[in-house]
Structures are given as structure tokens and as C-alpha cells.
Amino acid sequence: MFVNFSEQISYTSQNLFMSNAVQFPYFYRTVPNALHLCVGIGKLLKHFGWHWVGIVASDDDRSERAVQILRKEIERNGGCIAFYVTFPHHSRIPEMQLEKIERAINESSTVNILYFNENFAYRMQDVMRYYFLLTPGKVFITIAEMVIDTKVLLQFSMKNNTLIFTTHRREMPNFVKFIHEINPIWMPTDFKALDWWRNLCDSRCPKNIRRDCVPPDMFSLSSHCQTTHFAGSYSVYNAVYAVAHALHDMIMSGSGNDTTWSRENWDFLDYLPWKLHRYLRNLHFENGLREEMYMDENGDLAIGYDITNLFFLPDGTWKYKIVGCYNPHAPPGQDFTIDEKAIVWESSSKVKVHVCSPSCHPGYRKLIREGEPVCCYDCIPCAEGEVSNQTDMDICTICPEDQWPNQKRDACVPKMKIFLSFEEPLGIALTSISIFFFLITTVILGIFIYHRDTPIVRANNRDLSYVLLISLMLCFLCSLVFIGLPMDMTCILRQTAFGITFSIALSSILAKTITVVLAFHATKPGSKLQKWMGSRISVSLVLxxxxxxxxxxxxxxxxxxxxxxxxxxxxxxTILIECNEGSIVAFYCVLGYLGFLAGISFIVAFLARNLPDTFNEAKYITFSTLVFCSVWISFIPTYLSTKGKYMVAVEIFAILASSGGLLGCMFIPKCYIILFKPEKNSRKYLTKQ
Known part of the structure; x- marks a missing residue:
């Protein structure tokens, strides 16, 4: 490989700064950048509902930049940072710093993330890893596999508490055979490689790579015996394939046909990098594992992460098991998978996840405490008309217009429909009163018909009395239309029946009053009012x-x-089922006209109250119209200040009270004379008077 390309195609660096295509136009890598790693960790936390998280990271620029993005991703998913502490990446970790990290982990979150630059000294960071593995009741998420010394493993009890994000790897063809047949003569100056080769004699290594030999006296189980796919070899494999395919595409395109491949033509080294750049940028190839590979817009290989579970076995060994994956290039919904059943957790006790605030139950919502992380909140009940049917709701939802929250405010239920019904006590009472007055009026009408030829009935305009009694009977009956489920037809009948029947009753009273006045003045000698006497004027006035x-x-x-x-x-x-008047102006015009008739009747009757007539009704009419006007004047403010079925009850009461007042003031005294003082109901008594 040309030296120029050793820094251009990386198989380990996930540094975010290297994604800047302007500063590093020739940089490529066969691993994803740390941005995708942060998103993957955020999805893992969200999946398990781990919202209160601690972060321990090295203090290098790359780690700090990645932690900034990680914090935003965690907060975007509704999580919070319980603590964030760093340790030096270039020197030994001070004892005080270790105590600070230990105190933060023990006193705060259950879930902790260890983030560091894997290119720095591993032994220094192994101290942190070992500490994490020895801490019970915690969950740790880290970004690289660990090299565990057998001596440490035998001396301490490691906990099954770790999930690791590693770049996606596959087993390469013939690579295991290469490991099995490798000869240390090929690398005489590489002491680490020599130790690695000698450790393949250990019986705990997998059979496919274990060598048939006697292990050395002093050795530790090397990580290559436990790793799933031999560290970064898969990324190196893809890097070689990427360069090979790019070179092949460049040569096949004719760009390199005029180049002499000889030691003398060193200009080719300066000529090749920018020439190969275009082919790497548009690279799309199939590696030896028949996998489709391509570079994204940042020059990163479109690849994801494996989520690996580190667990320890009773025989003193440990294993890595892939339990999930995150592929940022997969379709939404298919980018993150996790097999919870495959994860081996610490079995000694159930892991208890610490949180800043407990979950808000349905019926409550979160109220973030001022100046604290979003995970620190108070749970407050939903407001009236709102519900929350899930835990940890940020806002409560408003119920549909025809529904209302239940008592717990975790579901919307249909609103109670309210109207004045015949079954409820108020409806039964008003119905009974209406029927009672109707029967009383019927009895009075029967008495008047039975005694129609008696002086007291004839003297007070018998026909108008019949009309008034019948109209009062209809007034009592029309109050029943106000009770029951309101429908369009009953709403129309309510007001029209009420307005017309009352106008008949009041016009009958007005006709009676005018008849009394005309009868007195017509008896005077030479009066011209005699021609207006008779039933025609009364009928015309009522009509x-x-x-x-x-x-x-x-x-x-x-x-x-x-x-x-x-x-x-x-x-x-509640839902009030009521009658909308349609036009409130028309409603008050109808009431106003009734008031006008009652007022005219009251004035005429008041003026005629002292006329010399034995059966003069003017006094009774005056008092009855006064009762009528008093009832309806007090009705208006009461009607406007009530709602729902009580508004209807007020109108029914006004109808019954005013109708009953007219009935009682005008007909009860006459019925008393007819039934209990028959001697006064005679022509002889009239003559004496």
C-alpha cells in the first residue's frame, strides 16, 4: 500500500472531525463515524427506557465532541445526563479522580456510558473497565471490546452488566485457516504477535483456531480467543477491497493506461491520490463475502454497529455474544434491533434503574423543574377537560367535545346528557302540578257550564269565561311540552303554543274588562255605546x-x-340538550306582546275597579293581571341567570304561576258563591243590592 494512502483510508478511526470533506477531502474509512454511534446508543437507551444516564469519558477533543452529540441525542429521546466526568487520556488517572467517578456512579444513575478514544493507551482505560465489571447492580455501555487478564478474572468476581457497541464484523473466508497456520518466523521482531501466537495453544481457545501444542508456563488468555471476529480485521479487509476496486475502476476507465508502472516513474505517486479520489468517492463494490459496499457522502463505508453482550462463565472464561445491531443506512423502523432474551444480565439481583423523578402515571403530566434537567420533573394532574392515557406524558390531550375525562383523568368518557325529563323528581313535580291545575280548570269549566243560566255566570260574559277557561286549560297542558327530550318539533310547539294560548287568555281578560266599562257607560241616558254592546265586540277583540x-x-x-x-x-x-330559541328577538317580541296585553288589561281594570256593579270583575281582573305581570317581570332575570333544565323549569313555573294566578283570582271567588253561597247567586239578591 502506498504511504500516501495509509492515512486516507482508515479502518479504526471514527473521529467526527475527519468527516469534514473540505478539510479532509481525501480521507476515507471503512468504519462508521461517531455520529452514528451516538445515535445508536440513544436508540438503545430509549428501547430499554433508560432515561437517567451517567457518562464517563476521556478528556481528549474527539471524545468531548462525541459526548456533546451523545448528550443531545439522549436529551432528544427524553433522557437526561445524571453526571458527566472525564479522566485524563495521556497520563495515569489520579486517585481522587477515580474516587469521584466511583462516587458519581454509586450515588446516581444505574446506566453508565464509558466513552473514550480507542487510539489512546488501553491499559489506562482497562482500569476503568475493570472497575465497571466489578460494580454490582449497574449497567455499562462502552464502545470497544476489552482485553481481560486471566489473573484478574480468577481473583475477582466479574459482573454480567456490559453492552458494547462494535463496528459490524463478519468472519472472512480462509482467515481462520491463516491464523491456524501462521508461523512466528514471519514476524521475528513483533513480540506481541509472538505472544499472541503462543496463546493459541490454550485449551480454552475455540477449536477452529486452537493450535495443537503445549502452552507456555506463564500466559494470560488473549482476547483473540474470545472476540467474535478478530478485532478490526474485517475493517482492514474492506479497506483493501475498497482500494483494489477503486484502482481497478480507474485502470479500466483508461485513466491509467498511459502510466508506466516502473520504479523510475515516481511521478505516479503524486499523480495517483487525487486521480483515485473520484473513484473512491463513487465506489460501489461487492466484497469477498458477497456483501454490497459503498461510500456515503462523507467518504465513510455504509456500515453499522453490532451490539455485543460481554458475559462471564463459571469456568473462568468470558464470551462476546451479538445481541443486536444498529444500521443507520437501513430503512426507518428496521435500523435498530435488539434481542432482550439473548442478553445475559447479572443474576444475583434485579437491576434497579435509578431516576431523577418517578414516572408520571396516566392522568398526570410532567412539569419540568426550573433550572434542572428534563428528567427532573413534578407530576401534576391534567387540567379539566384533558386526559393522559400513558405514563410520562409531556402534555395532556383535550377530550373530544362530546366527551369528558373520567375520575382518574386517564380516559375520555361520553358526557352525561342532561334535560328535564318526566322521570326525575323535578319533572314529576311540575307534571303533577300541571295536570292538577288542568283538572281544576276542567272542574271549574264544568261548574260554569252546569250553572250557565245563573246570574253570576251570565253577568260576567259567559262566553268569554268559557274561552278564558279553555285557554287556561291549554296553558297548563302546554307546559308539559317543555318536559322531556327536546326535539325540533317540540321546540317549535313549546313557544308557539305558549305564545298563542296565553294571548287568547289575556285577550279574553282584556275583552272582559272593556265589556264591563262599556256596560256601565251604555246604561247612561243617551249613550251612544249601546250599539257596541253584545258579543261581537268581545269576539272581535279576542280574535x-x-x-x-x-x-x-x-x-x-x-x-x-x-x-x-x-x-x-x-x-x-355534561351535554345540555335544550331548545335554542333561534331568534332571541322574536322570543322577547312574543313575551313583550303578552306583557302589552296584560298591561292594557291591568290599566283598564284598575280604572274600572270602582264601577257600581254587583258582579263587577274589574277588581278581580286588576289583581289577577298584577299577579301575571309580577310573575313574568321576575321571570326574565331568573331565566337569564339559570342554565340547562333549570332554565326550562323556570319557564314552566312562570307559566303555571301566571295561569294559576288568573284562574284563582277570577274564578275561585265565583265558584265559592256558586257552590257555597247559592243565595247570592239569585236575581232577588241582585235586586236588593
Missing amino acids: SCSLIQTFLCLAWLFTAPPFSYLNMRSEIG
Whole structure:
């Protein structure tokens, strides 16, 4: 390999700084850069729900830069850094620093990441690794396999607590045979290689690489007997294939046909690097394992990581087992896999994961404490109308408009639908009162019909009394339309029936009052009002006043008719099924017209209250219209201040109270005379008076 290329195609460096294509345009590598490593560790933490993590790293620039990215990745996945401590990469770790790291690990997080530059002194970092392996109840994640001395292994009890991210590797064809047949004569000055070769005699080495020989007296089990695919040999293998294919592509393209391959033409060494650059950048080849390989936009081989579990066996050996992988170039959802059942954890006790704050149960959300990491939070209940159905929710979700949170606020349930029904006590009471008054009015009408020829009935305009009693009966019955499930038809009937029947009752009262006044003045000699006496004026007045109200109601129905409406916002947690008036102006016009009729009746009756007539109804009409006006004046503010079914109950009460007032003030005294004072209901008594 040309010297110029020894630094251009790396099989070990994952340095993030080398991904800068402007500063290092000719740098390539057959391992992924540390950015992908940080993302892979973040996915592993997220998979297991490890959110409270400690980081121990060397203080070199490369490690510090990678830790910055790792911290952002952990926080992006909802995790936090419990502590971050460094140790020197160029000298022995001070005792105080070791104590600081030990204290941080024991007092804080269960899950800890050991991140360091694998190009620095391994023995110094092995101290940290050994310490991690001896610490019970913890989980450690590191980025390189470890060389474990047999003496240390026999002296201490190592814990099964480590997951390691290693560059993806495969077993290369004939490589095991090469290891088995290697001869130390080939490397006489490489003492480490000689020790490595001698250790192949150990019976604990796999059979496919173990040599049939007697092991030396003093040796330790070398890591190559336990590693899965012989350290970085797979990356070297791909680096050689990458250069070979790039050279082949360049030569086959004709770029090198005019070059003389001789010792004299040293210009070729200066000419080749930038010429080969274009072919490496666009390289896409198949290695000896039939794997598709290519360089990404940063000049890195599109390869991922294996997640390896280090565990110790009772016979004093240890093994590496691949339990998962992370491939940043795979489709989303397929880039990270882990086999939890394949992981061998410490069996002496269950690992307890420490957290800054306990998980927030459904029905609560997280509130980050000011000035602390995002994993340090308080759990607060969801607000009214919101739920959280998962643990550790950042925000609560708002229930749909027709639903409401349950008591635990972890699910939305349908809102309770509320309306004034016939089954509830209030509905039963109002229904009973309406029917009672209806029956009373029916009895009074029957009494008046039965005693229709008596003076007291005839003297007070018998026909108008019948009309008034029938209209009051309808008023009592129309209150029943207000009870029950509101529908479009019942909403229309409510207001129109109420408005028209009440206008008939009030116009009958007004006709009665005007009849009394006309009857008194018509008896005067020479009065011209005699021609207005009779039933025609009364019938005309009732019809005309009622028709005006009917036209108002028809105009209301044709412009903006009432309709049933689901009111989901008036009361918390309920749906009020109510009637929307359609046009509030029309509603108050109908009420205003009734008030106008009642006011005119009150004024006329008040003026005629002292007229000399034995059966003068003006006093009764005055009092009854006063009761009517009082009820409906007090109705308006009460109606506006109530909601839902109680608003309907207020309107029903106003109808019953005003109708009952008219009935009681005008007809109960007459019924008392008819039934209990018959002597007063005679022509003789009238003559005496």
C-alpha cells in the first residue's frame, strides 16, 4: 500500500472531525463515524427506557465532541445526563479522580456510558473497565471490546452488566485457516504477535483456531480467543477491497493506461491520490463475502454497529455474544434491533434503574423543574377537560367535545346528557302540578257550564269565561311540552303554543274588562255605546289580539325557528340538550306582546275597579293581571341567570304561576258563591243590592 494512502483510508478511526470533506477531502474509512454511534446508543437507551444516564469519558477533543452529540441525542429521546466526568487520556488517572467517578456512579444513575478514544493507551482505560465489571447492580455501555487478564478474572468476581457497541464484523473466508497456520518466523521482531501466537495453544481457545501444542508456563488468555471476529480485521479487509476496486475502476476507465508502472516513474505517486479520489468517492463494490459496499457522502463505508453482550462463565472464561445491531443506512423502523432474551444480565439481583423523578402515571403530566434537567420533573394532574392515557406524558390531550375525562383523568368518557325529563323528581313535580291545575280548570269549566243560566255566570260574559277557561286549560297542558327530550318539533310547539294560548287568555281578560266599562257607560241616558254592546265586540277583540300573536309566531318560525341544540360548553362534563330559541328577538317580541296585553288589561281594570256593579270583575281582573305581570317581570332575570333544565323549569313555573294566578283570582271567588253561597247567586239578591 502506498504511504500516501495509509492515512486516507482508515479502518479504526471514527473521529467526527475527519468527516469534514473540505478539510479532509481525501480521507476515507471503512468504519462508521461517531455520529452514528451516538445515535445508536440513544436508540438503545430509549428501547430499554433508560432515561437517567451517567457518562464517563476521556478528556481528549474527539471524545468531548462525541459526548456533546451523545448528550443531545439522549436529551432528544427524553433522557437526561445524571453526571458527566472525564479522566485524563495521556497520563495515569489520579486517585481522587477515580474516587469521584466511583462516587458519581454509586450515588446516581444505574446506566453508565464509558466513552473514550480507542487510539489512546488501553491499559489506562482497562482500569476503568475493570472497575465497571466489578460494580454490582449497574449497567455499562462502552464502545470497544476489552482485553481481560486471566489473573484478574480468577481473583475477582466479574459482573454480567456490559453492552458494547462494535463496528459490524463478519468472519472472512480462509482467515481462520491463516491464523491456524501462521508461523512466528514471519514476524521475528513483533513480540506481541509472538505472544499472541503462543496463546493459541490454550485449551480454552475455540477449536477452529486452537493450535495443537503445549502452552507456555506463564500466559494470560488473549482476547483473540474470545472476540467474535478478530478485532478490526474485517475493517482492514474492506479497506483493501475498497482500494483494489477503486484502482481497478480507474485502470479500466483508461485513466491509467498511459502510466508506466516502473520504479523510475515516481511521478505516479503524486499523480495517483487525487486521480483515485473520484473513484473512491463513487465506489460501489461487492466484497469477498458477497456483501454490497459503498461510500456515503462523507467518504465513510455504509456500515453499522453490532451490539455485543460481554458475559462471564463459571469456568473462568468470558464470551462476546451479538445481541443486536444498529444500521443507520437501513430503512426507518428496521435500523435498530435488539434481542432482550439473548442478553445475559447479572443474576444475583434485579437491576434497579435509578431516576431523577418517578414516572408520571396516566392522568398526570410532567412539569419540568426550573433550572434542572428534563428528567427532573413534578407530576401534576391534567387540567379539566384533558386526559393522559400513558405514563410520562409531556402534555395532556383535550377530550373530544362530546366527551369528558373520567375520575382518574386517564380516559375520555361520553358526557352525561342532561334535560328535564318526566322521570326525575323535578319533572314529576311540575307534571303533577300541571295536570292538577288542568283538572281544576276542567272542574271549574264544568261548574260554569252546569250553572250557565245563573246570574253570576251570565253577568260576567259567559262566553268569554268559557274561552278564558279553555285557554287556561291549554296553558297548563302546554307546559308539559317543555318536559322531556327536546326535539325540533317540540321546540317549535313549546313557544308557539305558549305564545298563542296565553294571548287568547289575556285577550279574553282584556275583552272582559272593556265589556264591563262599556256596560256601565251604555246604561247612561243617551249613550251612544249601546250599539257596541253584545258579543261581537268581545269576539272581535279576542280574535284580533290572538291573530297578532299568531302572525308574530309565524314570522318567528319562518325566519329563525327554534331547534334542539346540544350545549356542550355551558356546564362542565355534561351535554345540555335544550331548545335554542333561534331568534332571541322574536322570543322577547312574543313575551313583550303578552306583557302589552296584560298591561292594557291591568290599566283598564284598575280604572274600572270602582264601577257600581254587583258582579263587577274589574277588581278581580286588576289583581289577577298584577299577579301575571309580577310573575313574568321576575321571570326574565331568573331565566337569564339559570342554565340547562333549570332554565326550562323556570319557564314552566312562570307559566303555571301566571295561569294559576288568573284562574284563582277570577274564578275561585265565583265558584265559592256558586257552590257555597247559592243565595247570592239569585236575581232577588241582585235586586236588593
